[in-house]
Amino acid sequence: xxxxxxxxxxxxxxxVFGMLVIKKDTPENAxxxxxxxxxxxxxxxxxxxxxxxDGVDYLQSQAPVGKFGGELVISTIGEGPKTFNPCNTKxxxxxxxxxILYDGLLTTDARTGExxxxxxxxxxxxxTDYIITLRKGLKWTDGVPITAxxxxxxxxxxxxxxxxxxxxxxxxxxRGKLPELVKIDDYTVKFTxxxxxxxxxxxxxxxxxxxxxxxxxxxxxDSVFGAFLNPNTPPTQIxxxxxxxxxxxxxxxxxxFERNPDYYKVNLKNEKLxxxxxxxxxxxxxxxxxxxxxxxxxxxxxxxxxxxxxRYKLKEPTSDYKIYNLGPDTGTLFLVINLxxxxxxxxxxxxxxxxxxWFRNRNxxxxxxxxxxRKGMVKNIAQGVAAPLFTAESMNSIYLNKSIKGHPxxxxxxxxxxxxxxxYLKNGILYDKDGNRVEFDLYTNAGSLDRESxxxxxxxxxxxxxxxxxxxxxxxxxxxxxxxxxxxxxMVIIGLTGSPLEPHDGKNVWTSSxxxxxxxxxxxxxxxxxxxxWEVELDNIFEEGALKLSFKERKPxxxxxxxxxxxxxxxxxLYSPTRITAIRKRFKNIFPSAxxxxxxxxxxxxxxxxxEKTSLGGAK
Numbered sequence: 001x002x003x004x005x006x007x008x009x010x011x012x013x014x015x016v017f018g019m020l021v022i023k024k025d026t027p028e029n030a031x032x033x034x035x036x037x038x039x040x041x042x043x044x045x046x047x048x049x050x051x052x053x054d055g056v057d058y059l060q061s062q063a064p065v066g067k068f069g070g071e072l073v074i075s076t077i078g079e080g081p082k083t084f085n086p087c088n089t090k091x092x093x094x095x096x097x098x099x100i101l102y103d104g105l106l107t108t109d110a111r112t113g114e115x116x117x118x119x120x121x122x123x124x125x126x127x128t129d130y131i132i133t134l135r136k137g138l139k140w141t142d143g144v145p146i147t148a149x150x151x152x153x154x155x156x157x158x159x160x161x162x163x164x165x166x167x168x169x170x171x172x173x174x175r176g177k178l179p180e181l182v183k184i185d186d187y188t189v190k191f192t193x194x195x196x197x198x199x200x201x202x203x204x205x206x207x208x209x210x211x212x213x214x215x216x217x218x219x220x221x222d223s224v225f226g227a228f229l230n231p232n233t234p235p236t237q238i239x240x241x242x243x244x245x246x247x248x249x250x251x252x253x254x255x256x257f258e259r260n261p262d263y264y265k266v267n268l269k270n271e272k273l274x275x276x277x278x279x280x281x282x283x284x285x286x287x288x289x290x291x292x293x294x295x296x297x298x299x300x301x302x303x304x305x306x307x308x309x310x311r312y313k314l315k316e317p318t319s320d321y322k323i324y325n326l327g328p329d330t331g332t333l334f335l336v337i338n339l340x341x342x343x344x345x346x347x348x349x350x351x352x353x354x355x356x357x358w359f360r361n362r363n364x365x366x367x368x369x370x371x372x373x374r375k376g377m378v379k380n381i382a383q384g385v386a387a388p389l390f391t392a393e394s395m396n397s398i399y400l401n402k403s404i405k406g407h408p409x410x411x412x413x414x415x416x417x418x419x420x421x422x423x424y425l426k427n428g429i430l431y432d433k434d435g436n437r438v439e440f441d442l443y444t445n446a447g448s449l450d451r452e453s454x455x456x457x458x459x460x461x462x463x464x465x466x467x468x469x470x471x472x473x474x475x476x477x478x479x480x481x482x483x484x485x486x487x488x489x490x491m492v493i494i495g496l497t498g499s500p501l502e503p504h505d506g507k508n509v510w511t512s513s514x515x516x517x518x519x520x521x522x523x524x525x526x527x528x529x530x531x532x533x534w535e536v537e538l539d540n541i542f543e544e545g546a547l548k549l550s551f552k553e554r555k556p557x558x559x560x561x562x563x564x565x566x567x568x569x570x571x572x573x574l575y576s577p578t579r580i581t582a583i584r585k586r587f588k589n590i591f592p593s594a595x596x597x598x599x600x601x602x603x604x605x606x607x608x609x610x611x612e613k614t615s616l617g618g619a620k
Contacts, residue, residue, distance in 0.1 A: 056137030066606030088164030430466030
C-alpha cells in the first residue's frame with residue numbers, strides 16, 4: 001500500500017516484509033514483539049493454509065471457530081469516502097473502504113510482516129521472474145470467475161497506464177521501465193522486472209479488479225475512470241471480491257458493508273467466512289462526537305487520545321471494553337510548507353511570489369522548525385502518550401535514522417535564522433527585507449481535535465516571532481483537494497500512513513514526480529530543470545535503494561534521505577502518538593498487531609459472549 005493522506009491515526013496499515021528486502025541480517029525480524037507489552041497473554045493463530053474443496057482453492061483461517069451473525073461498528077471522521085474505486089484512492093478513508101471491497105494477489109502476515117498469498121494460491125520467484133498462481137474456483141460477487149485475465153487487465157490497463165492514482169505505477173518502475181507481464185494460463189501469470197528489484201513483491205498487494213466490470217469505464221480515459229465508483233454508485237451495481245460488499249452509503253452518516261457469502265476464506269470447519277453479517281462505519285463530525293458515540297455504545301472501537309487514556313484504563317476492569325497498546329503509530333504527523341513556484345492553467349501562481357521567497361528560503365523553514373514546541377504538544381495534547389518526532393520514517397520503522405536526535409524548542413534560534421534571511425521586527429510585526437509583512441494561512445482537517453490543538457499551538461509560537469498566522473481548519477476532503485489538485489495553500493498540518501518495513505512505499509511522496517510530493521507538487525509531465533539539488537538526490541536515493549537487495553545495503557541509503565528532509569525541512573515532523581485502542585469485549589479473534597492495528601482481520605472477528613475465552617483469541 002502506498003502512502004496516503006489520513007484524517008486520524010487509523011487502524012489498517014497493511015505492509016509487507018519483502019522476502020527480497022529484509023533477510024536474516026536484520027535484527028528487527030521480531031518487529032512486532034517490541035510493542036505488544038500489554039498483549040502477552042494472547043496466543044496468535046498459525047498462518048492461513050491452502051485447502052481445496054470441491055475443486056475450489058480456499059484459504060483456511062487457523063483462528064478459533066466463531067459464531068456467525070452480528071455487526072461491528074467503527075467510526076471515521078470527516079465526510080466519508082470520496083470513491084469506492086480502489087485504483088483511484090488518494091486518502092486513507094477511501095483506501096480503507098475500497099480495501100474492504102477488493103483483495104490483492106498477495107497480502108501481509110500482520111504479525112510477522114511476511115508476504116503471504118491472498119487471491120493467489122502461491123507465488124514463486126526465479127531471478128527477476130515472479131510467477132503467480134491464482135486460486136481456482138473463485139468468483140466475483142456477480143458470479144463471474146476470477147481469472148488471470150483480471151490480473152492482466154488490472155496491471156496492464158490500469159496500473160501500467162497510470163489510470164487513477166499513479167503511485168502504484170511509479171513504484172513499480174525500475175530505472176523508468178515497467179515490468180513485463182504475461183499470461184501463462186487461465187490461473188497463472190508471470191511478472192518480469194528489468195533487473196532485481198527489492199520492493200517488487202509488495203507491489204503485488206495491489207487490489208485486483210474485475211475486467212468485465214471495469215473495462216468499459218477505463219477504456220474511456222482517466223476522466224471517466226476517475227468518476228467511476230463514486231459514492232453515488234448504487235451498491236447493488238458494485239462488483240467486488242472482498243470479504244464484505246457494499247450494502248448502503250448515506251452521505252455524511254454511515255457506510256454499511258454486508259457479508260460476501262462467496263468469499264474464498266473458510267474457518268477450521270470449512271465454513272465460509274466472514275462471521276459478521278455487517279460492518280458499519282459511522283461518519284462522525286469530530287473526535288469528541290466519536291467518544292460520545294463510543295460511550296453511548298453506538299460505536300464498538302475507539303482510538304484513544306492521550307487525554308482519555310488514563311480515564312478509560314481506570315474504568316477498564318468494570319467495563320465492557322478491552323484496551324490494547326499497539327505501540328508507536330506507523331504513520332507520521334507533520335507540518336508541510338508549500339515550496340511550489342509554478343503557475344496554474346490560468347497563469348496564476350499557486351503560491352504568491354512574495355510567499356515563495358519566504359517558504360523557499362531554508363533559513364525561514366529552520367526558523368519555523370525551531371519555534372515548534374514538540375515537547376509541549378506531547379505533554380499538553382497527547383498527555384505524554386507520544387514522543388517528539390524529527391524523522392520522515394515513523395518511530396517504529398526498521399529504517400529509522402537514529403542518529404537524528406532533533407532539538408528542543410528555542411525561539412532565539414528561530415530569530416537568528418530569520419535575521420540571516422533578512423527578516424526584521426518593527427513594533428512586534430515581522431517583515432521581510434522588501435518590507436512585506438509575514439502573513440500566511442495554516443490549514444488542517446476540521447474534526448481532529450488533536451490537530452486543531454496543534455494548529456493553535458503553532459499559530460501562537462509563530463506569532464511570538466511576529467508572523468501573522470491565519471489558522472483555518474477545513475473539512476478533510478476539501479483539504480485533500482487543496483493538497484492534490486488546486487495547490488492553493490501555504491502550510492498544512494496533516495499526516496501520512498506508512499510502512500515501517502519498506503521506505504520505497506514513500507516513493508510517491510519523496511520523488512519529484514510523485515503524486516504526493518506535497519511540498520513541491522508538479523504537473524504530470526514536469527521538467528527536471530526546476531528541481532532543488534536535494535530533490536535530485538532524493539530521486540536518486542529512491543532509485544538506488546530499490547535496487548539493493550539486503551537490509552545492510554539499503555539502510556544507509558534511506559538514512560540519507562531522512563537526513564536530507566531533516567536538514568532541508570520542506571516537512572517539519574511533530575510527534576508520534578502511541579496507538580491505544582479500545583474494543584468491546586464481546587468481539588473475539590482479536591489479535592493486536594503493531595503493523596496492522598486491531599481489526600485488520602475483519603473476516604475472522606465474531607461476536608461472542610463477554611466471558612468467552614478461547615485457547616487462541618482470549619486471555620488465559
